[in-house]
Amino acid sequence: MGSIGWSELLIIFFVVLLLFGTRRLPEVGRSLGRAIREFKKAGKELQDDLYSNLDLDEDDTEVTESRKSESQVG
Known part of the structure; x- marks a missing residue:
């Protein structure tokens, strides 16, 4: 579940081809x-x-930590 197989890709390609046509597909x-x-x-x-x-x-x-340690020592 969750991965796209070859059959789904083929269906998506055909839907895009139908929507945009062969002339606009490269664009x-x-x-x-x-x-x-x-x-x-x-x-x-x-x-x-x-x-x-x-x-x-x-x-x-x-x-900040080094300044704190210097102030505690000095």
């Missing part, structure tokens, strides 16, 4: 490819942003 494919590429790019940018923010937070925590 629809290109648009779909661009949309997927942009979605992946946005996801990667979000992931990179989160990781960079997490790294900054960890660095801030280390600095």
Whole structure:
């Protein structure tokens, strides 16, 4: 359950072919490819942003902890 087999893909292809026709099918494919590429790019940018923010937070925590230990010693 949850995976798409060959028969389902074939049915989807025929439905898309009926909806858009043979002339617009390449255009629809290109648009779909661009949309997927942009979605992946946005996801990667979000992931990179989160990781960079997490790294900054960890660095801030280390600095705060070292300052606390210095003030306790001195």
